[in-house]
Amino acid sequence: MEDKYDVIVAGAGMAGSLAAAVAAKSGLKVALLDRNKEHEVGKKTNWGWVCGDAVADSHLKFIKEKIGLTFDYPELDVKVDGVLVISPDMQYRIPFEGEGYVLNRPAFEQKLNHEARRHGVEYISEFEVEGPIIENNYISGVFGKDKEMHHKELRAKVVIDALGVATNLRRKLPENLFVDRVIDIADMESTGRFIYDFEVDHEDLNYYDPKNALIHLNQIWAPGGYGWVFPKKGNRVNIGLGIQKESLEIRNKKLGRKDTLHSLIDEYVKINPVIKNPTIHNANNNGKGYWSVAVRRQLDSLVFNGYLGAGDSMAMPNPISAGGIGPALVSGILAGESAVRAIQNGDMSISSMWQYNVDFNEAYGKKTAGLEVFRTYLQSLNNDIINYGMRMFITAKEAEDLSYGRIPELSLAKKAKIALQGAANIRAFNNLLYVVKKMEKLNRIYENYPRSPEEFQKWRELVNKDMEEAKTRFKPNPI
Numbered sequence: 104m105e106d107k108y109d110v111i112v113a114g115a116g117m118a119g120s121l122a123a124a125v126a127a128k129s130g131l132k133v134a135l136l137d138r139n140k141e142h143e144v145g146k147k148t149n150w151g152w153v154c155g156d157a158v159a160d161s162h163l164k165f166i167k168e169k170i171g172l173t174f175d176y177p178e179l180d181v182k183v184d185g186v187l188v189i190s191p192d193m194q195y196r197i198p199f200e201g202e203g204y205v206l207n208r209p210a211f212e213q214k215l216n217h218e219a220r221r222h223g224v225e226y227i228s229e230f231e232v233e234g235p236i237i238e239n240n241y242i243s244g245v246f247g248k249d250k251e252m253h254h255k256e257l258r259a260k261v262v263i264d265a266l267g268v269a270t271n272l273r274r275k276l277p278e279n280l281f282v283d284r285v286i287d288i289a290d291m292e293s294t295g296r297f298i299y300d301f302e303v304d305h306e307d308l309n310y311y312d313p314k315n316a317l318i319h320l321n322q323i324w325a326p327g328g329y330g331w332v333f334p335k336k337g338n339r340v341n342i343g344l345g346i347q348k349e350s351l352e353i354r355n356k357k358l359g360r361k362d363t364l365h366s367l368i369d370e371y372v373k374i375n376p377v378i379k380n381p382t383i384h385n386a387n388n389n390g391k392g393y394w395s396v397a398v399r400r401q402l403d404s405l406v407f408n409g410y411l412g413a414g415d416s417m418a419m420p421n422p423i424s425a426g427g428i429g430p431a432l433v434s435g436i437l438a439g440e441s442a443v444r445a446i447q448n449g450d451m452s453i454s455s456m457w458q459y460n461v462d463f464n465e466a467y468g469k470k471t472a473g474l475e476v477f478r479t480y481l482q483s484l485n486n487d488i489i490n491y492g493m494r495m496f497i498t499a500k501e502a503e504d505l506s507y508g509r510i511p512e513l514s515l516a517k518k519a520k521i522a523l524q525g526a527a528n529i530r531a532f533n534n535l536l537y538v539v540k541k542m543e544k545l546n547r548i549y550e551n552y553p554r555s556p557e558e559f560q561k562w563r564e565l566v567n568k569d570m571e572e573a574k575t576r577f578k579p580n581p582i
């Protein structure tokens with residue numbers, strides 16, 4: 104049995120619901136498919152809506168400007184002044200991302216889904232997407248299993264892949280020169296996240312701050328990643344950490360330990376001196392979960408014939424902060440707009456939909472390759488060097504600029520005159536100079552993102568060359 108739509112959006116998370124809403128608002132016939140039960144919209148996995156749930160206000164403003172949708176309590180659980188990155192020795196704090204919110208994630212997803220349905224989207228829950236239908240090198244639909252476990256093929260002019268990080272659409276695309284089907288494991292973080300109710304033992308703003316989202320850089324606690332403590336309403340907290348597999352292996356070997364992601368999170372909660380008597384807050388069965396997040400630049404092309412990708416399916420989370428909500432929201436809207444244009448033009452080819460790549464690059468993507476280099480650099484530093492670097496190398500303003508992918512105004516080279524001590528620190532400082540140069544160069548390359556698919560391969564070679572050079576230079580070295 105077959106159904107025909109203008110647009111099929113696979114995955115009703117952040118990116119998918121918005122893409123569907125935008126396409127349906129233009130009068131298109133849109134199906135939004137998800138494996139979740141209807142009341143669990145946006146749940147990423149059996150483990151729940153696993154996420155830190157922090158999002159910068161700027162991304163919510165983007166939605167308001169584009170489609171007029173605004174948010175309030177309860178989907179915005181708590182307002183925060185920003186994100187503070189704290190050094191391993193707890194002596195230095197760097198603000199970034201600006202004002203934002205910690206979301207009530209299930210409520211936020213419901214609101215986006217409601218918006219999609221309000222515009223006429225047909226929401227098909229409990230549908231397991233198994234792969235793309237491929238005809239003449241075009242994606243012309245998806246196949247999978249419906250609620251009754253019957254095989255079903257659904258066809259559409261455009262398929263939007265919003266299936267998240269484990270997408271089995273992107274991974275089953277035909278071999279092609281545009282959208283990568285595989286992501287390097289070194290660019291992935293394994294993460295765990297708990298939501299706890301707790302009693303405040305005593306105030307210590309380095310460990311829990313009701314007005315800020317805290318990130319702990321610490322290669323012992325969270326090798327190759329970081330830990331976070333994000334406030335929720337009342338004495339409730341979203342706490343978790345992410346690790347890079349290779350960094351954890353190196354750390355364990357050097358320390359003679361057998362820690363796992365699970366044991367590290369338990370330890371991270373235990374050592375937090377503010378959190379007393381934590382009990383899992385298990386509303387919506389969302390208290391405790393594990394999942395993965397990609398921390399690289401978004402895929403070089405998000406477009407294939409008949410196919411657009413948005414959100415985590417395209418590795419969009421920020422390489423430094425793993426913040427993927429913002430780019431998922433932004434890309435969802437832009438992918439929806441792109442599908443509308445393609446259908447109006449009657450041309451669903453890569454060339455016709457290429458503008459989506461350009462739009463996403465402009466709205467968000469152009470800083471991420473530089474940030475990927477910066478992330479690789481950070482993963483090559485041990486705690487002592489991170490402490491020293493946060494004290495000596497850069498001001499908080501410069502670090503904030505770097506975290507946004509901006510190149511600090513002040514020439515770092517001038518600081519070479521600072522009396523840096525220790526060969527490892529001097530090497531790390533010189534490497535930082537290298538990173539800033541590389542970021543500058545990659546930002547320039549991304550400013551010139553190809554305007555058509557014909558220019559793409561040449562452009563991509565430029566990116567790969569710089570990226571490979573940086574990745575050869577910086578290897579995980581947590582201890």
Ligand SMILES: Cc1cc2nc3c(=O)[nH]c(=O)nc-3n(C[C@H](O)[C@H](O)[C@H](O)COP(=O)(O)OP(=O)(O)OC[C@H]3O[C@@H](n4cnc5c(N)ncnc54)[C@H](O)[C@@H]3O)c2cc1C
Nearest residue numbers: 114116117118138154155156157232267414415426427428
């Ligand atoms: C532990 C953790 C902490 C994070 N913290 C933050 C944070 O604080 N701030 C931030 O900005 N980002 C954070 N992120 C990243 C953020 O959660 C994601 O970037 C965001 O959820 C991406 O949204 P999405 O719509 O692309 O995908 P998802 O949210 O993954 O949604 C995908 C949807 O597709 C459905 N689906 C998947 N496969 C199938 C299938 N085969 N068939 C049918 N349906 C399917 C799923 O059920 C789900 O509804 C974090 C990630 C993790 C793992």
